[in-house]
Amino acid sequence: DIVMTQTPLSLPVTLGQPASISCRSSQSLVSSDGNTYLSWLQQRPGQPPRLLIYKISNRFSGVPDRFSGSGAGTDFTLKISRVEAEDVAVYYCMQPTQFPYTFGQGTKLEIK
């Protein structure tokens, strides 16, 4: 199985400051078609997960541009340029390159 390792697991951030979450996969996520299907999801308290970023760096419809994704191969990063109160949530990376699909453990972002 591909293991997805996120750091940190807890992220206290001051409002208006940037935040960064790392996700590392145990194997390359480059698919046979040459694409890398790493995505990021946000789960606010009491809500289902919501897609933020797909294919490493593409924002899903309606996602604010303060969210950005980057990386390649096995190392990926989600950045929030200026954290807002509504960003309090758990963030997950996910890979659908190989079965079983796997998620990172989740990073809990809180306001300091």
Place this chain on the structure above:
Amino acid sequence: EVQLLESGGGLVQPGGSLRLSCAASGFTFSNYAMNWVRQAPGKGLEWVSKISGSGDSTYYAASVKGRFTISRDNSKNTLYLQMNSLRAEDTALYYCATRIATPGAFDYWGQGTLVTVSS
């Protein structure tokens, strides 16, 4: 508008069975693979199973293989998860999720249905 609505959760004894449903609307259901993802209380996300749009291909996590069966009825726009031989560790919120507009990502999720396995 894409909507996924899960149902069928509840309290069941260890060793028991339950069938979950996910009613889909707002898209051509038969064109898209569907997934079940679960989340134990206070824990992270775990992918459970996937079925192709036609229903011909199915995939399972090792933790549920042989006990759970995913299926779909494209005439009813409904996804199912038959869960047998349930264990305490199957206690979780079960979501259905799909990829419609984005390559390789789950862009639509239901609200989830809670399964509790306890005596």
